[in-house]
Amino acid sequence: MLEIEDLRVSYGSVEAVRGVSARASEGRVTLVLGANGAGKSTTLRAVAGLVPVRSGEVRLGGAPIVGRAPHRIVRDGLVLVPEGRRVFAPLTVEENLVLGGYTAPRAQAQQTMEHVYAMFPVLRERRRGAAGLLSGGEQQMLAFGRALMSSPRVMLLDEPSMGLAPAMVESVLGAVREMADSGIALLVVEQNAELGLEIADDVVVLARGEAVFHGSAAEARSHASVVRAFLGDAALTG
Amino acid sequence: MIAWYEANVVLIQSMFISLLLALSIQVPFRAGVFSLAGIGSYGIGAYTAAIVTLQLGWPPFAAIGAGMLLAAVIAYLLALVLARLSGLYLGMATIAYSLILSVAVINGGELTGGAQGLFGAVSDLQTGHVVAVAVAAVVLLALSERGRPGRWIDAVREDPELAVSVGVPVTAIRQLSFVVGGLLGACAGAMNTLLRTTVTPEEVGFHLVVLALTMIIVGGSRSWAGALIGAVVFTWLPTVLAFVGEWQTLVYGVVVAVAAIFVPTGILGLAQDFVRRLRRPALPGGRP
Numbered sequence: 001m002l003e004i005e006d007l008r009v010s011y012g013s014v015e016a017v018r019g020v021s022a023r024a025s026e027g028r029v030t031l032v033l034g035a036n037g038a039g040k041s042t043t044l045r046a047v048a049g050l051v052p053v054r055s056g057e058v059r060l061g062g063a064p065i066v067g068r069a070p071h072r073i074v075r076d077g078l079v080l081v082p083e084g085r086r087v088f089a090p091l092t093v094e095e096n097l098v099l100g101g102y103t104a105p106r107a108q109a110q111q112t113m114e115h116v117y118a119m120f121p122v123l124r125e126r127r128r129g130a131a132g133l134l135s136g137g138e139q140q141m142l143a144f145g146r147a148l149m150s151s152p153r154v155m156l157l158d159e160p161s162m163g164l165a166p167a168m169v170e171s172v173l174g175a176v177r178e179m180a181d182s183g184i185a186l187l188v189v190e191q192n193a194e195l196g197l198e199i200a201d202d203v204v205v206l207a208r209g210e211a212v213f214h215g216s217a218a219e220a221r222s223h224a225s226v227v228r229a230f231l232g233d234a235a236l237t238g
Numbered sequence: 239m240i241a242w243y244e245a246n247v248v249l250i251q252s253m254f255i256s257l258l259l260a261l262s263i264q265v266p267f268r269a270g271v272f273s274l275a276g277i278g279s280y281g282i283g284a285y286t287a288a289i290v291t292l293q294l295g296w297p298p299f300a301a302i303g304a305g306m307l308l309a310a311v312i313a314y315l316l317a318l319v320l321a322r323l324s325g326l327y328l329g330m331a332t333i334a335y336s337l338i339l340s341v342a343v344i345n346g347g348e349l350t351g352g353a354q355g356l357f358g359a360v361s362d363l364q365t366g367h368v369v370a371v372a373v374a375a376v377v378l379l380a381l382s383e384r385g386r387p388g389r390w391i392d393a394v395r396e397d398p399e400l401a402v403s404v405g406v407p408v409t410a411i412r413q414l415s416f417v418v419g420g421l422l423g424a425c426a427g428a429m430n431t432l433l434r435t436t437v438t439p440e441e442v443g444f445h446l447v448v449l450a451l452t453m454i455i456v457g458g459s460r461s462w463a464g465a466l467i468g469a470v471v472f473t474w475l476p477t478v479l480a481f482v483g484e485w486q487t488l489v490y491g492v493v494v495a496v497a498a499i500f501v502p503t504g505i506l507g508l509a510q511d512f513v514r515r516l517r518r519p520a521l522p523g524g525r526p
Contacts, residue, residue, distance in 0.1 A: 050402060074405030086400045088393055099389050103405040150405055 007056035018209035024185040034206035048080035077153035089132030100149030137168035193230035253473035260465035262423035270395030276423030278335035279309035281442030283424025298361040305428035313420025355438030458504025
């Protein structure tokens with residue numbers, strides 16, 4: 001569904017992404033692992049059209065999207081959920097969702113909202129409250145819901161569990177799995193490799209702006225360098 | 239009533255002109271664009287209307303339209319050039335636009351009448367026309383605060399980058415806010431010139447920046463209603479404050495400072511909070 005080929009992104013003279021290739025397929029979670037500064041967020045932002053691409057190809061359902069305006073890419077069916085569970089704080093929960101659905105036909109948006117409320121009942125309870133008053137986990141669910149409102153074929157999630165309480169991390173990642181199972185292709189940057197691997201189907205590892213590992217989640221678990229870098233030595237021996 | 243109207247017709251006219259001027263900066267502010275280009279546009283509108291009336295004999299609405307068109311084109315070009323600036327830098331650059339304009343009209347030779355300005359731009363523009371135009375502008379802007387455009391503009395103000403990720407055409411909305419601000423400012427300037435039949439460089443100078451900001455800060459910048467409150471207050475306040483005489487400027491300064499520090503949402507924000515409290519009494523225990 002989403003194919004990234006030899007993507008390069010520079011900030012001035014600094015090459016932040018140096019030839020990353022990755023793909024995300026329908027109904028699958030592709031986990032992107034990497035240390036700070038490995039180019040994970042930049043890759044997602046470049047795919048979504050928020051930072052200019054220097055070279056390389058990005059195809060969404062076969063059609064090239066590099067150079068398209070970011071709001072058009074959303075219409076094409078690719079939506080980014082930026083890190084830091086950003087919501088429009090002074091707007092109500094429902095207004096946030098409605099905003100996310102403007103790129104879809106009205107009747108479809110109405111239907112999707114019911115689907116989002118069914119998936120995250122807490123959002124229905126709080127629908128008239130300001131989004132800024134939600135807890136961290138609830139805000140992340142609202143960010144997911146808002147992205148779902150555009151009826152995406154591909155979702156890019158940037159650190160969905162960052163800064164959440166441990167109990168919340170599990171339910172947020174559970175929601176990620178649920179979204180994939182509904183047929184969406186997900187590309188997920190996640191710090192918590194251990195929990196991330198539990199819900200992932202495929203794994204890409206980035207280091208210094210390059211992809212250094214491609215494989216299934218099972219292969220990643222047994223791949224020594226992945227284990228050493230992200231799961232700790234305890235996982236090797238245990 | 240008729241006697242009161244006739245005695246105050248100049249103030250009534252200036253209230254509606256001030257309303258349009260205040261709206262010319264409230265519109266970009268609402269989209270989170272700190273642009274004062276509406277003030278420079280006021281000067282463009284004021285001089286364009288005078289010039290086409292004097293030299294070409296155009297009827298008033300054609301003269302106003304010419305000013306608005308020219309200001310909108312300039313505002314669009316400014317939006318393209320200044321797109322990368324934000325916050326105070328954008329404010330400074332757009333104030334510079336109005337300052338450069340005042341210098342340009344002083345040095346414009348016969349076309350702009352130099353330091354004396356232009357006289358005798360007589361037209362049959364009436365108070366009723368001004369009121370009708372202002373009401374039309376308010377109705378259109380009120381509509382733009384609802385539904386999809388309203389939420390889009392809120393999103394652009396609150397978090398432009400997030401707005402882009404959600405599929406909001408942020409760049410287009412920002413450019414549009416520049417252009418609409420330019421149209422409103424030029425409309426105010428052109429109508430003011432045609433009502434007074436004259437325009438001078440002082441009239442389009444820096445004091446307009448102060449006046450427009452004062453109205454928006456005290457009235458509230460989130461909605462057209464804030465601009466309306468500001469325009470009403472600062473049209474009639476001087477008549478009430480006549481007794482303070484030469485202290486008037488000081489009183490103004492204090493009013494603006496107090497509003498900016500203690501009531502950042504303006505009188506409009508205070509009124510909205512009050513209404514909200516009336517509707518929904520505080521819950522026992524409350525919320526953090």
